[in-house]
Amino acid sequence: MELSKLPGYLLGRLVKAAIVILAIVVCNFFLIHAAPGDPASIIAGQSGAADARFLEQLRAQFGLDQPLYVQLWIYLKGVLTLDLGFSHRQQVAVASLLWDRLPATLLLTGAAFVFALSVGVAMGALAALRVGTWGDSIITVLALTFYATPLFWVGLMLVLLFSVTLEWLPSFGMASVGVDLHGIDVVLDVAKHLLLPALTLGLFYVAVYARLSRATMLEVADQDFVKTARAKGVPEGRILRRHILRNALLPIITFAGIQAGQLIGGSILVETVFAWPGIGRLAFEALLARDYQVLMGVFFCTSVMVVLFNLITDLLYAVVDPRVEVSA
Amino acid sequence: MKDFWRNFSRNRGAVVGLVVLLAVLILAVLAPVLYPGSPWDMAGMPFAPPGEDGMLLGTDSLGRDVAAGIAHGARVSLLVGAVSTVAALAIGVSLGAIAGYLGGIADDLVMRFTEFFQTIPSFVLAILLVAIFTPSIASIVFAIAVVSWPPVARVVRAEFLSLRSREFVQASEVLGKSRLSIVIGDILPNALSPIVVLSSLMVASAILLESALSFLGLGDPNMMSWGFLIGSGRSVIRMAWWMSVFPGVAIFLTVLSLNLVGEGLSDALNPRLARNRGGKP
Numbered sequence: 001m002e003l004s005k006l007p008g009y010l011l012g013r014l015v016k017a018a019i020v021i022l023a024i025v026v027c028n029f030f031l032i033h034a035a036p037g038d039p040a041s042i043i044a045g046q047s048g049a050a051d052a053r054f055l056e057q058l059r060a061q062f063g064l065d066q067p068l069y070v071q072l073w074i075y076l077k078g079v080l081t082l083d084l085g086f087s088h089r090q091q092v093a094v095a096s097l098l099w100d101r102l103p104a105t106l107l108l109t110g111a112a113f114v115f116a117l118s119v120g121v122a123m124g125a126l127a128a129l130r131v132g133t134w135g136d137s138i139i140t141v142l143a144l145t146f147y148a149t150p151l152f153w154v155g156l157m158l159v160l161l162f163s164v165t166l167e168w169l170p171s172f173g174m175a176s177v178g179v180d181l182h183g184i185d186v187v188l189d190v191a192k193h194l195l196l197p198a199l200t201l202g203l204f205y206v207a208v209y210a211r212l213s214r215a216t217m218l219e220v221a222d223q224d225f226v227k228t229a230r231a232k233g234v235p236e237g238r239i240l241r242r243h244i245l246r247n248a249l250l251p252i253i254t255f256a257g258i259q260a261g262q263l264i265g266g267s268i269l270v271e272t273v274f275a276w277p278g279i280g281r282l283a284f285e286a287l288l289a290r291d292y293q294v295l296m297g298v299f300f301c302t303s304v305m306v307v308l309f310n311l312i313t314d315l316l317y318a319v320v321d322p323r324v325e326v327s328a
Numbered sequence: 329m330k331d332f333w334r335n336f337s338r339n340r341g342a343v344v345g346l347v348v349l350l351a352v353l354i355l356a357v358l359a360p361v362l363y364p365g366s367p368w369d370m371a372g373m374p375f376a377p378p379g380e381d382g383m384l385l386g387t388d389s390l391g392r393d394v395a396a397g398i399a400h401g402a403r404v405s406l407l408v409g410a411v412s413t414v415a416a417l418a419i420g421v422s423l424g425a426i427a428g429y430l431g432g433i434a435d436d437l438v439m440r441f442t443e444f445f446q447t448i449p450s451f452v453l454a455i456l457l458v459a460i461f462t463p464s465i466a467s468i469v470f471a472i473a474v475v476s477w478p479p480v481a482r483v484v485r486a487e488f489l490s491l492r493s494r495e496f497v498q499a500s501e502v503l504g505k506s507r508l509s510i511v512i513g514d515i516l517p518n519a520l521s522p523i524v525v526l527s528s529l530m531v532a533s534a535i536l537l538e539s540a541l542s543f544l545g546l547g548d549p550n551m552m553s554w555g556f557l558i559g560s561g562r563s564v565i566r567m568a569w570w571m572s573v574f575p576g577v578a579i580f581l582t583v584l585s586l587n588l589v590g591e592g593l594s595d596a597l598n599p600r601l602a603r604n605r606g607g608k609p
Binding site: 020023024031034035036144145147148149150151152153156157159160164258261262264265266268269272273283284287288290292295296298299302303306307310 | 444446447448449450451452453455456457459460461462532536539540543544545546555558561562565566569572573576579580583584587588
C-alpha cells in the first residue's frame with residue numbers, strides 16, 4: 001500500500017483493537033454480577049467464608065451499593081489505569097502477578113509458534129511439490145491425528161516417553177532447582193526445559209500450517225505469473241522461493257493471527273502439564289484457589305495479547321503485500 | 329438416501345469412523361450393565377497394572393477400575409458433546425439467519441459480535457465461565473456453547489445470503505408468507521447440509537473442550553469423565569502410566585471417528601466438492 005495511507009489504516013486498526021479490549025472489560029464486569037452469590041465475595045475470592053467487615057469494605061470500594069452504571073464506571077476506570085484488582089488470596093495486585101508471569105508465557109508461545117510455522121511450512125511445501133506421494137499422505141494423517149488428540153494428553157505422553165522412560169529431558173518447571181548456573185549454561189538449561197512444552201503446544205499447529213501451506217502453494221503454483229516465470233527460464237528453486245512461497249505465506253500470516261487466541265488458550269493446558277511458570281499456570285493456580293480476580297485478569301491479559309498479535313499481523317500483511325486494500 | 333449412503337461409503341475413512349463411533353456409543357449405553365455400580369467405588373487394590381487383579385486396564389490410586397471409568401466417562405463425553413453442539417447450533421443458526429436474511433445494519437452488528445467472539449481466547453473464556461458459575465454439567469454445556477457458535481453463524485449467514493435472492497424465496501414472498509415461515513420453511517432446509525457437516529466437527533471439538541475443562545478440575549464433580557481420569561493420573565504418571573494413557577486413547581478414537589464421519593458427510597452431501605477436494609485447511 002502507499003505509505004501515505006498507512007497512518008489512517010493503523011488508526012482504524014487501533015480503534016478496533018481498543019473496542020475489543022473495552023468489550024472484554026465490560027464482559028468481565030458483568031460476569032462478576034451474573035455469578036450466583038454476592039459480588040463482593042467473588043471479588044474477595046471467597047464464597048461465604050469471608051469476614052463481614054472486609055466484605056463491607058469491598059462493597060464501598062467498588063460502589064456495590066450504587067447503580068450498575070456507576071459500578072461499571074468505577075471498574076472501567078480501574079482497568080484503564082492498569083489496576084486489575086487485588087488477589088486477596090495471594091495478597092498481591094493482580095497486575096503485578098500477571099507481569100511477573102508474562103515473560104515465561106511469551107517465551108513458550110513464541111517458541112511454539114516459530115517451531116510450528118517453520119516446520120509446518122517446510123512440510124507443506126514438500127507435500128505440495130510431491131502431490132499424491134507418501135510424503136503427501138503423511139501430512140494428511142498427521143493433521144487428522146493432531147486434530148483429534150487432546151493437547152494436555154500429548155504433553156503427558158511426551159513426558160512419559162522423554163522424561164520417565166528415556167530420562168532425556170526434564171518434565172517440569174523452567175529451570176533446574178538447586179544448581180548454580182552461569183552465562184550460557186542458564187540459557188541451555190532453560191532451553192532444555194522449554195523443549196517439551198514448546199513441542200507439545202506446537203505440534204497441533206505444525207499439522208495446521210502444513211495443510212494450509214500445501215493448499216495455498218498448490219493454488220499459487222497454478223497462477224499465470226508462475227507460468228510466466230517458468231517460460232522466462234527462471235530456475236525452479238528460485239520460482240519456488242521467490243514466486244510461490246512468498247505469495248503462499250500471506251494467507252498463513254492471516255491464519256496465524258486468527259489462531260493466536262487458540263495458541264494462548266492451549267498454553268494454559270501445556271503450562272499446567274509442565275508446571276511452566278507462566279500465565280497459564282497462574283490461571284490453573286487461581287482455579288484451584290477460586291481466585292476469580294486473578295482469573296479475570298488472565299482473561300483480560302490474554303485477550304490483550306491476542307489483540308496486539310492481530311494488530312502486528314495486520315500491519316505485517318499490509319506492509320508485505322502492496323495489493324492489500326486499505327480499509328480500516 | 330441410497331445415493332447418500334453410496335457417496336458416504338466411498339470414503340473408507342468415514343466408514344471406519346462410523347464403526348468406531350457406534351462402538352463408543354454402545355459402550356456408553358451399556359456402561360451400567362458392563363460395570364454395574366459407581367465408577368467412583370473401589371474395585372480392587374490401588375495401582376494395579378493392566379491385566380492384574382482382574383482389572384483389564386488397571387486401577388487408579390484409590391483402587392478404582394480405569395475401564396469402568398472410561399465406560400462411564402463415555403456417557404458424559406458424548407452427552408456433553410451432543411447437548412452443547414445443539415445449544416451452539418441454536419445460537420449460531422439464529423444469529424446467522426438474522427444476519428444473512430436481513431442484511432444491512434443487522435448483518436453488520438451480528439458480524440461484529442461474531443468477530444469479537446472469534447478474537448478473544450475462547451478457552452480462557454470457557455474456563456472463566458465454568459469457574460464462576462461453579463462446575464456442573466449445565467455450566468460446562470453453557471460455556472462450550474458460548475465459545476463454539478461463531479463458525480455456525482458464519483456458515484449460516486453465507487448460505488442465507490446466497491439463498492435469499494433465489495427465485496423460490498421470491499415466490500414465497502410474493503405469496504405473502506411471513507418472514508419467519510420463509511426463513512424456517514424455505515431457506516433453512518436448503519442450508520442444512522453444511523450445518524450437518526459442521527455439527528459433527530463441533531461435537532468432536534466439544535468433546536475435546538470438555539476433556540480439557542475436566543482435566544483442569546472443572547468437570548462436574550458427580551460425573552466420571554475422561555478428562556478427569558487423565559487429570560488424576562497426571563501426578564502419578566511415573567508409577568501408573570495406564571491411568572492417563574487409556575482415557576486419552578478413548579478421547580483420541582472418539583474425536584478422530586467424529587472427524588472422519590464429518591468428512592464422509594461432507595463428501596456425501598456435496599458430491600461435487602468431494603472429487604476436487606485438494607487440501608482444505
